[in-house]
Amino acid sequence: xxxxxxxxxxxxxxxxxxxxxxxxxxxxxxxxxxxxxxxxxxxxxxxxxxxxxxxxxxxxxxxxxxxxxxxxxxxxxxxxxxxxxxxxxxxxxxxxxxxxxxxxxxxxxxxxxxxxxxxxxxxxxx
Amino acid sequence: xxxxxxxxxxxxxxxxxxxxxxxxxxxxxxxxxxxxxxxxxxxxxxxxxxxxxxxxxxxxxxxxxxxxxxxxxxxxxxxxxxxxxxxxxxxxxxxxxxxxxxxxxxxxxxxxxxxxxxxxxxxxxxxxxxxxxxxxxxxxxxxxxxxxxxxxxxxxxxxxxxxxxxxxxxxxxxxxxxxxxxxxxxxxxxxxxxxxxxxxxxxxxxxxxxxxxxxxxxxxxxxxxxxxxxxxxxxxxxxxxxxxxxxxxxxxxxxxxxxxxxxxxxxxxxxxxxxxxxxxxxxxxxxxxxxxxx
Numbered sequence: 001x002x003x004x005x006x007x008x009x010x011x012x013x014x015x016x017x018x019x020x021x022x023x024x025x026x027x028x029x030x031x032x033x034x035x036x037x038x039x040x041x042x043x044x045x046x047x048x049x050x051x052x053x054x055x056x057x058x059x060x061x062x063x064x065x066x067x068x069x070x071x072x073x074x075x076x077x078x079x080x081x082x083x084x085x086x087x088x089x090x091x092x093x094x095x096x097x098x099x100x101x102x103x104x105x106x107x108x109x110x111x112x113x114x115x116x117x118x119x120x121x122x123x124x125x126x
Numbered sequence: 127x128x129x130x131x132x133x134x135x136x137x138x139x140x141x142x143x144x145x146x147x148x149x150x151x152x153x154x155x156x157x158x159x160x161x162x163x164x165x166x167x168x169x170x171x172x173x174x175x176x177x178x179x180x181x182x183x184x185x186x187x188x189x190x191x192x193x194x195x196x197x198x199x200x201x202x203x204x205x206x207x208x209x210x211x212x213x214x215x216x217x218x219x220x221x222x223x224x225x226x227x228x229x230x231x232x233x234x235x236x237x238x239x240x241x242x243x244x245x246x247x248x249x250x251x252x253x254x255x256x257x258x259x260x261x262x263x264x265x266x267x268x269x270x271x272x273x274x275x276x277x278x279x280x281x282x283x284x285x286x287x288x289x290x291x292x293x294x295x296x297x298x299x300x301x302x303x304x305x306x307x308x309x310x311x312x313x314x315x316x317x318x319x320x321x322x323x324x325x326x327x328x329x330x331x332x333x334x335x336x337x338x339x340x341x342x343x344x345x346x347x348x349x350x351x352x353x354x355x356x357x358x359x360x361x362x363x364x365x366x367x368x369x370x371x372x373x374x375x376x377x378x379x380x381x382x383x384x385x386x387x388x389x390x391x392x393x394x395x396x397x398x399x400x401x402x403x404x405x406x407x408x409x410x411x412x413x414x415x416x417x418x419x420x
Contacts, residue, residue, distance in 0.1 A: 019190065060163065066214050066241045066334050067327060111306035121159035 054082040056120035058092070059099055059113050069108040131206050132234035133222075133376035134336065137246045140208060140236055144168065150205045153240065154178070154217040156365075164250030166210070166243060170199040171254070174217045174365070178224055186272075186387070189265040192228055196265070200258030201230070210236030210243065214330055220368040222376075223385055227272060228265035235372065238335040245334070271371075273358040273384035275393060279417045282320035282410050287357035290321040291370045292390065296362070297323045299403035302394065303362060310362045312394030316401040318360070319408040324349045326366045329373045342378055356382035360389040 061078040062070055070078065079089045092100040092113075099113035109117070143149055144167055151169040153161050161171040172178065177195050180187050187195070201207060207230060211218035215235055222233050236243065244250070273281070282288050295301045299316035317323070328345050331337050337345070346353055357374055359367035364387030375383035393399055398416050402408030 060160075063157075063160075064212070064241060064244055066212075066239075068330070068332070068334070109306075114306045118157065118159075121157060121162070125159055125162060 051116075053120075054084070056116060057082050058084065058089075059109065059117050060120065062100065062107065062109055062113070063117055069103070069106040071105055072107065075107050131232045133372070134237045135208055135234040136237050137243050137248055140166070140243075141246075141248050146206070148202075148204050148206050150199055150201050150207045152199060152207065152209050152218075152221065154209055154211040154221045155240070156211070156213045156217055160212055160240070162252070164252055165240075167249065167251040167253075168255055169210075169251075172199070172209075172221060174220060178217075178221055184388075186224055186227070186267075189228065189267065192224075192265040193262055196230075196262035197260050198257045200260045201262045202260045203263050206232045206234070208234045208236055210239045212240045214241070214327070214334060214369070215239040216326075216365045216369050219372045220365040223271065223368040223371055227268050229263060229268065238333065241334045270382075271375075271384055273360075273386040275386070275388060275396065275399070276417045277384065278318060278358055278360070278386055278393075279410065279414050281356060281358050282318075284356075286355050287351045288318060288321045289324045289351065289357055289359040289367075289370060289374075290317050291324060291326040291359055291361045291366050292317075293325060294323065294405075296390070297321075298405055299401070302390075307362070310391055312362075312391050314394045314401050316394070316403040317390075317408075318393055319400050319402045319410045321360070321402075321407055322349055322351055323405075323407075324351060324370065326361070326369050329370065329377075336373065336377060339378060342373060346378075353378065353380055356384075358384045358386050360386040360393075362390045363387070364389045 058078055061081070062075070065074070075089065076086045079086060092098065093102065097112045098110055099116050100107055101110050102108075140151070144151075149168075151166055152172045153165050153169045154172045154174055155161060156174075158171060158173040158175070161169075165171070172195070178187065179185070180191070207225065209215070209218040209221045209225075211221075215238075218235055218239060222235055225233055238245070278288060290297050293304060296304070296315070297317045299314075302312050302315045303310045324346070329337055329342060331341075336342075343353065351357070357380060359370040359374065361367040361370075364385060367385050367387070367389060371383055371385040374380045394401065396416070398414075400411050400414060
């Protein structure tokens with residue numbers, strides 16, 4: 001028996017949904033085929049963390065305060081939250097690969113600092 | 127949530143309405159993994175690299191992909207959708223612009239973003255909400271919110287506001303991209319002739335929230351921008367300019383505001399397009415053959 005055709009009002013969303021499912025299935029098949037053709041990607045080990053967690057957490061704290069960075073007072077508090085003595089925070093600013101820099105009275109992440117945050121987040125994810 | 131909704135919601139208001147059945151909260155970060163460090167209860171993580179772009183073309187996602195995303199995060203016709211994220215909502219604003227362009231009406235940005243939620247000491251949650259399978263509205267692209275390079279030239283010729291929201295160093299052409307963003311490069315540094323420099327962060331107050339409308343208007347006037355004229359914003363890849371689009375269109379209610387999402391990574395790489403270096407806006411040459419009919 002031929003089923004009763006649905007009303008156009010109900011049919012269009014149902015067809016669209018079905019189409020989205022078919023497209024998603026095609027993408028999965030395409031990805032699986034690519035994998036078969038090229039072989040599996042070599043497994044990338046999570047980047048090793050080279051510093052204690054609290055070092056990264058201070059950087060993450062600066063990141064979480066946005067693009068305007070933090071002032072010295074906020075930075076001192078952030079360090080203290082993670083067990084750093086104020087005088088022990090100077091290391092963040094030292095060397096060619098310093099993770100933080102001072103712009104007047106504000107403290108900002110450097111590109112190296114951002115890379116360290118990525119390193120921490122990726123390792124936490126693994 | 128009352129029927130009046132958006133374009134901004136404060137952390138306190140959001141906290142109060144977290145259990146509303148029609149509320150959908152989405153976190154959109156520059157660094158999507160930050161979500162795993164704790165997020166607003168019930169918020170879904172939307173990865174802008176994966177969910178808010180076409181996976182192959184440099185383009186916004188297609189309607190089917192967007193509909194699948196909306197279904198996954200539980201958006202229906204009745205939803206109130208709140209977007210928030212890190213970096214003062216850069217990517218949340220991009221999501222807002224994209225969703226608006228595809229027809230969602232009840233949208234809001236969390237004022238101050240992730241930063242404001244944390245600073246208000248509101249609770250963070252680590253539970254990841256399960257994917258939903260809702261029946262969302264059908265996304266339908268409204269091209270009037272988006273500008274192409276051709277639109278940019280036409281706007282400058284007509285005396286509209288072309289707004290460059292990047293840093294001063296990028297505008298002057300001292301650098302192509304800020305340190306840490308080398309993947310967002312272009313072949314040339316500088317700005318589009320006729321562009322006014324209005325860095326995105328002017329719209330942000332010291333506490334990380336948006337400036338009020340009066341202050342925003344004062345800032346616009348201070349840069350010589352005309353609130354009554356059409357505007358196009360651009361940055362490097364279209365996310366900071368979505369933030370400024372949000373300010374001009376949604377907070378100030380300016381008409382005919384578009385985001386040039388191709389932005390500098392497109393303009394600064396296209397052969398033969400005019401570029402100005404230095405602090406002056408400059409002017410378009412008599413013709414831009416690749417973008418204007420002879």
